[in-house]
Amino acid sequence: MKRRTLMSLMAGLSMSALLTAPALAADITVGMSWANYQEERWKIDESGLRAGLEEMGATLVTADAQSSNERQASDIDGLLARGVDALLIVAWDSEAVIPSVERALAEGIPVIAYERQIEYPGVFYVAFDPVEVGRIQARELVKVQPKGDYVIIKGSPTDQYAHYVLTGQKEIIDPLIDNGDIKIVGEQWTDGWVPDNAQKNMENILTAVNDKVDAVLASNDGTAGGVVAALSSVGLEGIPVSGQDGDIAALNRIALGSQTVTAWKDARELGRLGAKVAAALASGTAPEEIEGAVVWDKGPKGTAQNAAVLAPVTITRDNLDVVLDADWISKEDLCAGVTDNAPDACK
Template identity: 80%
Template sequence: MKRRTLMGAVASIAMLGALPVAAQDGLTVAMSWANYQEERWKIDESGLREALDEMGATLVTADAQSSNSQQAADIEGLIARGVDVLAIVAWDSEAILPSVQKALAEGIPVIAYERQIEHPDVFYVAFNPIEVGRIQARGLVEVQPEGKYVLIKGSPTDQYAHYVLTGQKEIIDPLVAEGKIEIVGEQWTEGWVPDVARKNMENILTAVSDDVDAVLASNDGTAGGVVAALASVGLEGIPVSGQDGDIAALNRIARGSQTVTAWKDARDLGRLAARVAAELADGTAPAEVTDRVLWDQGPKGEAQNAVVLAPVAITRDNLQVVVDAGWISREDLCAGVTEDAPDACK
């Protein structure tokens, strides 16, 4: 019930954002969402709006509703309206380029939010997807430094899944070379569908006669499928990774059937974007922005200014973090936890 009222409050804030806001004397930041329907952007917006409110700045938003042309029109409208900084969650990172150039030509700084837009003059603000993979692999290696590993990868057509794999490999490959870790099976998961992950895991278990020590699953949904498959052969409890901090996954961590999830608190990213926007609007050179790095991990390999946020590794030992952040209720987190409860459930 508590969650529903929270959602209602967030939704009504979002509605206000959609209304035309009279230009004030202070800073005006525009946000062009790719598809505001997706749940997480509401959380991003709450962080962004909160930080801008504190600065006395104004936020105006537009939602492209999964359409290239709508997003182009949105951006034109926002430029015409006169904004100081333009943040974009690109629906299509290639098709958006003409609109981006238009904004840059008007002298408006552009921030690519979470989804990279490969252009040297665009400032990139995101959770580091490669770090996600590193967190997952580190989480497993810590508890299972050697043995037989299975890789349940994300959707093969999703660039994000490849970033995650890059991070995983960074940690795992040296250990494989040393002969400490052996990869006994790996499969992609079309569409990140949990049931596909479960079937793949079941079949890999058959192929290796259950001789598995740890499973690197790329997100919490696939981890759910993996844990179900492990449970049906009595292997529940071996190390399994994930990402997103799904309620079900956090509950699995509390119950001991998942080891780690790479948690991205979207509100943090929203706050970060507000800070970067303020700095850019003040005339700070992009290369001088606080915590700025050069990011060149995109498909084209072009370097651009960026601030990347590290996701947080959530394990049994720091579950309290997600509870304190209001991300999950203690009741949801600890549902079904009986013996050997983690600290957060005591």
């Protein structure tokens, strides 16, 4: 997955019952400590967060740590000094931020880890469900290719997110492996999520199995790009391939038929969810009583935390109109090079 590189603005999608919160948050100030706001995607999150808070009459104050642990610590001190009623944090380093989190909790300020998990008791976690990303990928591939030889191109081995995605993929395919429908014929991590690495790994796997591959579980759209390039050089372009992020190039591949699915995450929806949770916690709602709250204990330390997770949207060639309607991608980019067998969105 490519947390750093979500793109362009889009319109809100109403996709979750979580987001219909009662308005009870007047006179509340919510603080947000960004890790590195210069990256495109956080501007999208902020527009959702701000809109959500303003609708409830709450105020947002923000600080940007500019990719520095020290700066994030002083940002959080500053926000606490301004008297925020709830604190959202996108952690630059989810371990280094813990002393600041402890200070906030000691002052009785609710802390919400936004998108990046801070594994600490008492911290609320708000994110797109990374395990669901893996489930979506596997589910859609299994729909079109219920049996056969599968390859798994995993994400970066050093990124916890990649492990979550793999967990979701395994949930769906493990039973099918056990009953013999699906066989994993090759599986490799992709160092740094770099597409070129995924391409080389896929080429070598294809050599090892002499092109006998029926579907490829690629963990994000970048690695999917590498996989499709490898497949096309042996004339296998068109077998089922998964991805996530809704990259323009990937959506175009879905329209062209060389990729099956991408798990798309609308950052504005996450912003709105963050606003709702922050306002609720600030007005004294108990964490476990927040609408949609679940217990999340899938982190590396296994700490049980209250969390609200958002399901990503499954995008296949049958619902490409969703990304068009959201102004996520232009029809020109989506349908570039599409001629015969066009999906409905390109007609």
